[in-house]
Amino acid sequence: MTTPTLTTDHLRLFRKHFSLRQDQAAQLLGVTRVTWCRWESGRYPLPGYLLHSLRSVVQDLKQQQQQNTERATLGL
Numbered sequence: 001m002t003t004p005t006l007t008t009d010h011l012r013l014f015r016k017h018f019s020l021r022q023d024q025a026a027q028l029l030g031v032t033r034v035t036w037c038r039w040e041s042g043r044y045p046l047p048g049y050l051l052h053s054l055r056s057v058v059q060d061l062k063q064q065q066q067q068n069t070e071r072a073t074l075g076l
Contacts, residue, residue, distance in 0.1 A: 006051045
């Protein structure tokens with residue numbers, strides 16, 4: 001079984017999908033904007049824990065989107 005690989009393109013796609021600025025994405029992961037920028041540009045290697053952390057953040061953001069959609073549907 002192969003281990004999934006995270007790339008700088010994945011970081012950009014994550015950010016764009018959720019309409020986040022670099023500083024917002026960094027804050028969600030508990031790192032500085034400079035660190036995020038270095039990861040996204042490929043200047044720094046992506047740490048092993050990042051894939052797991054990103055999955056957790058994506059799950060939370062999707063849940064928030066779903067709740068917002070439900071509220072909008074109900075007119076709240």
